[in-house]
Amino acid sequence: QGVSLDQLLLRFKDGLPGAIALEVIRQTCLALHVAYAEALGDDGRPLRVIHRDIKPSNVMLSIHGEVKVLDFGIARGEFQGREARTESVVxxxxxxxxxxxxxxxxxxxAVDVYSSGMSLFELLTGRPMSLSINPVSHDQAMNRQLQYVHIQGMSTAAVEDLRDLIRRMCAYTREYRPSAADCARDLEQLQYAMDRRYHIALDEFARTTVLPIYESRPRIAPEDAIQQEDEDFLLEVTGALTSTSPHREPRVALAPYVFVGVLGFVVVLLGGLALIKALLGDQTLLSSDDRVRVEIWIPNNAQAQLGEAFLASKGAARIAPGSTLLEIFFDDGTSLHCPFEAGEGTSVRWVGSSSVSINDGDARPCTPVHEAKLMDVEPHSPP
Structure with missing residues (x-):
């Protein structure tokens, strides 16, 4: 139960929040270190597992904030004193x-360290790094693209340290790359260099972002999945598909009459609207609502006010477009003011550490308001 990192990147076009990207790859590096150096076989010897295909689609963030390394389909390892590997065309x-x-x-x-560095760059920028197989061109292209790495709440010196870490992880010569354990240690140190307002816990990010994405995934009934597998097999073998509904002859004779009737109705309707408009002059025919729909995700221990609507945990409201203020009231009596620009379909997600994300962008700190009082209101139902 979770979402792969490439699915998250579909939502975060410009990259994940910096704290999330650093922590996910830190835990990925720890998992790779354990798989290679600490996981033991039945004989008590290290399994020496090398994943060989680390990429965003093979790392998942669960709905509880756990990092999972997936798909050891082309992994290599040593089992009971002999080398073993899974064979794959890819x-x-x-x-x-x-x-x-x-x-x-x-x-x-070192191959997994390289892949982790490439994945880290993509998580931070929203796009993969394009490097050459020529050593000189490789380094030049990497130095040029590393300038795109920026993290809100991190000093210029710390960002340069982060770029240097990615540079070493993705070094052309594997002897220059740090170990997975060293990468995990350096990534942890870099997180300490971030302003605490921009720190986001994985479990909080999972609850406010991963869970809604996971719950919105398409669902297929088991019987439909079985039927689809049967149809795929039938199509592969015979080139034909089964029919799930009886064959019906088209009612061609009625089609012209239906078309003429619909066309006549449209003409009469348009004529009536034109007549009403002429009688009313410049007055609007129908009462228009210029408000926009905004969706809100906030912690379970808080309520929020957005315009005239009061929300709890998750909800939506229609408000006037433009600059607006989201007020969040916590159970402990504290509150935050979070200004943003409201537009149709705007989403505001609480991402922890007194910050929100607008349309799944970078974390934006809110302004604390002292001595706020939690409002005793009923949650507002989404329109």
Whole structure:
């Protein structure tokens, strides 16, 4: 139960919040270190597992904020004293594949460090890094693209340290790359360099962002899935599909009459509207509502006021477009003011540390309001 990182990137076009990206890759590096150095086989020896296909689609964030490394389909490891690997037509995934994998060099844990660095860049910027297989061009292209790495709430010096870490993780020569454990340590230190207002806990991010995405996924009934599998097999073997409804002859004779009737109705309707408009002059025919729909996600221990609407946990309201203020009232008596620009379909999500995300963008700190009092109101039902 969760969402892969590439699915999150569909929502966060310009990259995930910096704190989330750093923590997800930190935990990914820890998992890779454990898989290679600490996971033991039945004989008590390390399994030496190398994933070989780390990328955003193979890392999942659960609805509880847990980081899961998925798909060991082309992994390599040592089991009971002998080397074993899963065979696959696909060696890995470009652009996450380390250069030495293209040269046929024996795999090492450094290939997973390279892929993790490439994934980190994509999580921070919203786009994959494009690098050359030529060593010189590789370094030049990386230095140029690393300028796109920025994190709100992080000092210029710390951002440069982060760029340097990605530079080392994605080094062309594997001997220059740090270990997965070293990467995890450096990423943890970089998180301490962030302004605390921009810190976002994974469990809070999962509740306010991952869970809604997970719950909105398409669902297929088991019987439909079985039927689809049968149809796929039938199509592959015979080129034909089963029919789920009886064949019906088209009612061609009635079609012209239906068309003429609909056309006549439209003409009469338009004529009536024109007549009413002429009688009323410039007055509006129908009462228009210029308000826009805004969706809100806030913590369970809070309520919010948006315009004239009062919301609890999750809800939506129609308000006037433009600059507006979301007021969040917590059970402990504190409150926050979160200004934003309201437009049709705008979403405002609480992402922790006194911050909200507008349309799943970067975390934006709210202004604390002292001595606020929680309002005793009924939650507003979404319109």
């Amino acid at each position: 060696m890995g995934s470009r652009p996450y594949m380390a250069p030495e994998r293209l040269d046929g060099v024996n795999d090492s844990p």
